[in-house]
Amino acid sequence: MNFECAAIVLSARRYGEGGAIAHLFTEEYGRIAGLVRGGSSRRQSALWQPGNIVLARHAARLPDQLGHLSGEPVQETAVRVLDRPLQLALVHAATELADAALPDREAHPDFFLRTIRDLTSFCVLVDPPPVGEYIRWEAALLSALGYGLSLSSCAVTGETGDLRFVSPRTGRAVSLSGAGDWKDRLLPLPAFLARDDESLLSEATPEDWLHGLDLTGHFLSRDLFGVRHRPVPDARARLRSRIAGLIHPPE
Amino acid sequence: MGGGDVERLIQLLSRLPGLGPRSARRAALTLLRSPQTRLLPLAQAMEAAAKSVRTCHVCGTLDSSDPCSICADPARDRGLICVVETVGDLWALERSRLHPGTYQVLGGVLSALSGTGPDDLNTRSLMERVASGGVREVILALGATVEGATTAHWLQDRLADSGVTVTRVGHGVPIGGALDVLDDGTLAAALSARRPA
Secondary structure, eight states: OOEEEEEEEEEEEEETTTEEEEEEEETTTEEEEEEETTTTSTTTTTTTSTTOEEEEEEEOSSTTSOOEEEEEEEEOHHHHHTTOHHHHHHHHHHHHHHHHHSOBTOOOHHHHHHHHHHHHHHHHOOSSOTHHHHHHHHHHHHHHTTOOOBOSSOTTTOOOSOEEEEOTTTOBEEEHHHHGGGGGGSEEOOHHHHSOOHHHHHHOOHHHHHHHHHHHHHHIIIIIIGGGTOOOOHHHHHHHHHHHHHHSOOO | OOOHHHHHHHHHHHTSTTOOHHHHHHHHHHHHHSIIIIIHHHHHHHHHHHHHOEEOTTTOOEESSSSOHHHHOTTSEEEEEEEESSHHHHHHHHHHTOOOEEEEEOSSOOBTTTTBOGGGSSOHHHHHHHHTSOOOEEEEOOOSSHHHHHHHHHHHHHHGGGOOEEEEOOOSOOTTOOGGGSOHHHHHHHHHTOOOO
16 A cells, blocks of 8 residues: 655654654545654654654555655644744644544545644744634544534524533533523533634633633543543643633743 | 573673664674673673662662762752753763753653653652752753653743743754755754844
8 A cells, every 4th residue: 555645743653763653644544654764763853743744655565554654844843833832732732632533544634634724823823822723623623523513503592693602411502591590511612613703713812712622622531532431632731721821820 | 592591692682772683693792702801791790780870869860879970069060950851861961061060850751652741750859959949040951852842841831930040952053064954844943043143
């Protein structure tokens, strides 16, 4: 099974003395793994950093084999965010989540293209930081894997405006009037997640980001990782605490 | 081939980094050809190291004394701590003889793949040293990787309230490196870290 295509590096684990086993996300083949000869060497390790976009070549005699990988750089995302803690946390959380959540060799072309776009925005956008884009990306990950949130109308009244909450059980939006006395049991829905309006992203506050992260985190934890009895990757928890630090910065 | 002892020697040597079965056979043969001058001194040195080498409770490096020779050296600047990932990184910095202070060996970086979390890193003694006063600067000399930088930012946050200056080693063009052979990432890092000439 030989192919050459654009791919996102999700992770690279040292293997042997100079090699690495890399996990990539591709448009046509989904998440694939391969042995990179010299992948953790001084010459190549910069290429196989999580978040980088590479032109990958995969070669294996049989489809079930691990295969060998080699690659050329297309966009070196990782190095552009190393000195920016929040952007680095976004890239790290996105790649760790995708690596842990995506099934092997199952294509998700639309989600792949979205991930390429969002990784670029994570390393380009600085002010305001692209946290809203990241939370939308997490919602897209849930949707791509069959656990999409239903945020178009209220589950109680059917109205499409004033959607403020999400049911933690069904993942459906609930309006302020529909929530009634139950609103304390519902998850707050930030406006930038309720409507696909770009201007809402720039208006979002760190409190909105935390609400968004807690919302997607609930469904990631329950639906994507809970059913596999696995924890949500640590990088996401570190991202959340970094954003919480924006609300209550250390004195 | 040579009996069980020789086979066992080759087998153990082949597990060392840089050695496979073929090079382990060559090394074993070299040792066995001159046991008095090579094999026995090596065996004695290995036994002595196994008995005496321990982890320094202050910085986490390996040394035959605890605290290690660096931490016990009165000529070292205790106000300057360089944080490194592994003992190998400490040895590399010591070879350069450029760091006059002491060290802190973390023993890894935050990594989901290797299952290394904040509790697995050797940071408690660093926090104790900083809290006890006298530390002016902490230099973060961790790798220029996503995991290394994530660990550096995490440590920076933990040290934010301590009042010490936190710096990190520079990234950019290596000595003897021509610009046209550098990767885009290194060039981007070098440009973003430019300073007045």
